[in-house]
Amino acid sequence: RVAQLSDYEVLEVIGTGTFGTCEKIRRKSDQQLFVWKRIRYGEMNDKEKHMLVAEVNILRELKHDHIVRYHDRVIDRENSTIYIIMEYCPGGDLAALIKTHRRQRTRASEQLIRRIFRQLVEALGVCHHRAQGAIIHRDLKPGNIFLDQNGNAKLGDFGLSKVLSARTNLASTFVGSPYYMSPELISECAYTAKSDVWSLGCIIYELAALHPPFEAWSQAELAVKIRKGTFEHLPTTYSRELDDLVRSMLQQDYHLRPSVLELRKHPYLAYAQASPD
Numbered sequence: 072r073v074a075q076l077s078d079y080e081v082l083e084v085i086g087t088g089t090f091g092t093c094e095k096i097r098r099k100s101d102q103q104l105f106v107w108k109r110i111r112y113g114e115m116n117d118k119e120k121h122m123l124v125a126e127v128n129i130l131r132e133l134k135h136d137h138i139v140r141y142h143d144r145v146i147d148r149e150n151s152t153i154y155i156i157m158e159y160c161p162g163g164d165l166a167a168l169i170k171t172h173r174r175q176r177t178r179a180s181e182q183l184i185r186r187i188f189r190q191l192v193e194a195l196g197v198c199h200h201r202a203q204g205a206i207i208h209r210d211l212k213p214g215n216i217f218l219d220q221n222g223n224a225k226l227g228d229f230g231l232s233k234v235l236s237a238r239t240n241l242a243s244t245f246v247g248s249p250y251y252m253s254p255e256l257i258s259e260c261a262y263t264a265k266s267d268v269w270s271l272g273c274i275i276y277e278l279a280a281l282h283p284p285f286e287a288w289s290q291a292e293l294a295v296k297i298r299k300g301t302f303e304h305l306p307t308t309y310s311r312e313l314d315d316l317v318r319s320m321l322q323q324d325y326h327l328r329p330s331v332l333e334l335r336k337h338p339y340l341a342y343a344q345a346s347p348d
């Protein structure tokens with residue numbers, strides 16, 4: 072049975088992104104909560120429409136505990152709008168969590184950081200080392216990593232950001248301060264899976280330090296800092312192991328950064344290890 076818009080009721084707007092609007096919705100049949108992302112494709116050219124279809128198909132196949140689950144889609148041809156229905160994450164996004172700690176002057180526990188780190192490495196592993204070819208997120212940031220009711224991390228918008236940022240030319244990609252952009256991206260080389268590793272390094276760094284490794288008032292100054300590549304060590308309340316591991320992900324030369332598979336095997340993230348936490 073094809074899903075209808077009338078199967079759901081809109082509860083509230085959660086936010087807007089490059090794609091359009093994200094709303095919290097409830098399925099009438101069983102009161103279950105979801106979100107939908109409302110994407111207007113009216114102004115898209117054929118190439119972009121094909122890319123959108125391809126990205127939605129990728130989303131549908133990415134099934135993992137730590138990737139936001141795609142549920143359904145509704146196409147409203149009358150208004151040239153597609154609604155992508157996904158799992159609702161009641162914990163909000165990592166950006167809000169970081170902001171709360173900063174405002175309260177409290178630190179995230181190393182146990183929480185390590186758990187989120189491990190979960191995101193698992194999620195990236197599914198995408199980078201996929202049989203049909205790697206999916207690279209390209210836009211990993213605290214704002215599109217969400218938390219479920221148990222504080223487990225969920226990677227959001229996998230792939231959507233790619234097709235939709237294709238709609239924006241490079242200049243607008245630089246809108247805002249691209250704190251999480253890798254050096255190779257800034258010099259406009261191709262993305263690699265290692266670019267996602269860099270961004271993940273920035274995110275884990277920020278969860279601990281409560282600010283990203285590279286900050287600047289302008290995008291030009293930020294590009295200089297990212298290419299220079301020097302940044303503070305994490306606060307000493309965190310282990311040397313975490314500091315070293317994050318540092319290894321933020322190396323200029325992407326060949327030197329660990330792959331997601333190497334990260335998964337790292338003792339700091341191994342499940343087997345009797346963790347102190």
Ligand SMILES: CN(C)CCCNS(=O)(=O)c1cccc(Nc2nc(OCC3CCCCC3)c3[nH]cnc3n2)c1
Nearest residue numbers: 085086087088093106139157158159160161162163164
């Ligand atoms: C009380 N209200 C004001 C708060 C309402 C909201 N509750 S809340 O607990 O804080 C809160 C805050 C943020 C997110 C979420 N959950 C969520 N957000 C998504 O995307 C957000 C979107 C991403 C792109 C940019 C625009 C916003 C998801 N995508 C798939 N699953 C999603 N789950 C919940």
